[in-house]
Amino acid sequence: MDTNYFMNNVKNNEIVKDSKECKPIIISTLKAMYDLNLNDSHNFQSPLSHPRLPNDILLAIGGWSGSSPTNGVEAYDARADCWVNVTVEEESPRAYHGTAYLDGFVYCIGGFDSMEYFSTVRKFNPVTRTWHQAAPMHSRRCYVSVAVLDGFIYAMGGYDGYVRLNTAERYEPETNLWTVISPMHQQRSDASATSLHGKSQQKELKQSFSKEILSV
Structure with a gap:
C-alpha cells in the first residue's frame, strides 16, 4: 500500500482513529513502513512485509536427480520467466510421489527415497516456505x-514395495484424516489422474467413487 494513501485514508479514517483495537495495528504498520523505507535490502521478518507470490507459479518438488532422490524444490515465475530455488534443506528426499494443491498447500503424497516406500504425506506452504x-x-x-x-x-493405486495396488483412499484436510474408499477394478501404478466435470459428477461420486476419478 502506498505510504501516502495509508497516512491519509487509513490512519486518519474516523473509525480507525477512534478504535482502541486499531491503534496497535497502525503503530506496527508505521514501524514496518519505516523499516522498509530505511533499508534497501529487506529481510521480510515482519508479517506485514512478507513478499507476495506471483500470480502464477509452477513448483518442481523432489524427484530423481542423478543417481538418487532429491529434496530440491524450484519455483517458476511465469511472468518473470525465471526459476528460483526454494529448497528447505532439512526436508528429506522424496521421489515418485503424487502432488496436489489444495487450500493454499501443496501436498506431497507417498513416494520413495531409494530405501523406503512412503505412506507419509507432507504439505508445503509456498508463502512461508515451510x-x-x-x-x-x-x-x-x-x-x-x-x-x-x-x-x-x-490417492489411487501405486506400488507399496511388493505389489501394484488397486486400493484408493480420500483425504479430508479439515479433519486431517484418510478414508479408504471403493477399490479400482484393476491394479494400477505409474498412472495420471484428474477429476471431470466437477459438481456435475459429484452425484456419481457418492454412488461409486471409481466413476468420478479417472485414472488412466
Whole structure:
C-alpha cells in the first residue's frame, strides 16, 4: 500500500482513529513502513512485509536427480520467466510421489527415497516456505495417482514395495484424516489422474467413487 494513501485514508479514517483495537495495528504498520523505507535490502521478518507470490507459479518438488532422490524444490515465475530455488534443506528426499494443491498447500503424497516406500504425506506452504506433516495414508504408495475434487484429495493405486495396488483412499484436510474408499477394478501404478466435470459428477461420486476419478 502506498505510504501516502495509508497516512491519509487509513490512519486518519474516523473509525480507525477512534478504535482502541486499531491503534496497535497502525503503530506496527508505521514501524514496518519505516523499516522498509530505511533499508534497501529487506529481510521480510515482519508479517506485514512478507513478499507476495506471483500470480502464477509452477513448483518442481523432489524427484530423481542423478543417481538418487532429491529434496530440491524450484519455483517458476511465469511472468518473470525465471526459476528460483526454494529448497528447505532439512526436508528429506522424496521421489515418485503424487502432488496436489489444495487450500493454499501443496501436498506431497507417498513416494520413495531409494530405501523406503512412503505412506507419509507432507504439505508445503509456498508463502512461508515451510513444510508440515499431514496424516499418513493407510497404504504405502509409490507411483501413486492423485487428484483433487470438491475439497478432497484422492490417492489411487501405486506400488507399496511388493505389489501394484488397486486400493484408493480420500483425504479430508479439515479433519486431517484418510478414508479408504471403493477399490479400482484393476491394479494400477505409474498412472495420471484428474477429476471431470466437477459438481456435475459429484452425484456419481457418492454412488461409486471409481466413476468420478479417472485414472488412466
